[in-house]
Amino acid sequence: MELILWRHAEAEMGEPDEGRALTPKGHKQASKMGEWLDRNLPNTCRVLVSPATRTVQTAEALGRKYKIVLDLAPESSAERILSAAHWPSSREPVLVIGHQPTLGQLASLLLAGQQQNWTIRKGNVWWIVQRERDDQIDNYLRAVITPELIAK
Secondary structure, X not given: OEEEEEEOOOEOOOOOHHHOOEOHHHHHHHHHHHHHHHHHOOOOOEEEEOOOHHHHHHHHOOOOOOEEOHHHOOOOOHHHHHHHHOOOOOOOOEEEEEOOOXXXXXXXXXXXXXXXXXXXXXXXXXXXXXXXEOXXXXXXXXXXXXXXXXXX
């Protein structure tokens, strides 16, 4: 299975937290990353999005159908996100658009075997793959990409 973690792009400060919108820089970050993901994601990829305004706006930059999932809200947990993504049994890749610190905690759980407070920066993507070789199951990091590294 492939699990792609996309942290929402830069958002305005303010309250309520769920209503914060992307800044102009955030829209540019989301647009760049959305174009890159659209070129690289399989057509069968499911897209799951937190209900927060900034994550929905980030998802819209991808230009694909997406599903808003309450279990991806800012106060979620790594375990709830894994359950929503049907990890590791999903047959198709899953893109999760969510928040810190939960995405970093999820990445550490899958890659290091224990939940730690890793940082995934705004607008960045971490692409994690689970594979089976010689009856051994392991997870590896296929890619980490930032909007700044994507050519214009």
